[in-house]
Amino acid sequence: MNGLHGLVLTHFQAFLLFAAVISVAFGFLGRRQPKDRVKYILWSFFLFLLVGVGIGWAMYPFSR
């Protein structure tokens, strides 16, 4: 926590937090059985990471 800038997270930390919260919410809303929920949450989280990192790498050549 920084008094001037408030809570400071790196881009990757914010990305992980976002992916985790949304994956859990999607898992609970989209599936009924606990086992299905866990599978859905893990899969959704993994896809968030994959797509996020993939888009990051795709933009890398244009970043400078």
Added chain:
Amino acid sequence: MSEETSQAVQEAVPQPEVAPAPKAPREGLALGLAVAAWILPGLGHALQRMWGRALVVFVGVGLLVVVGVSMRGNIFVSRGNDAFDTLGYLADLGTGSFYFVARGMERGGTDVSHANGDYGTRFLATAGVLNLLAALHAYEAARGRKA
């Protein structure tokens, strides 16, 4: 064709089944639950005894709002300058009562001159859209759709 014959023909021909009238009370209840879910995240599911979903929606939306405000994200107001401000306001308003909690928590104002403030703005908008999705889910569950 006489009247009796006409009636006999009508009885003999199979009539298409009339669809049952929509259940107005259930529809009204579902709408009420959707509004409740919008006003207080998770309430729509809690009233249907879906405790796990209610808790996840409440904590998820609340966490996104608290983190978004803590990162000094922009909480849009109704007097927007352009269409993007209006869209941002609608997204933020999706959090229902948490919008006013966020306004109350805002101490140092927004700061989108740094990346963190910009991330915070996205967290706040995501919280609103997630709550609207949850309210839609509560509505569908109340209507008896598979949920």
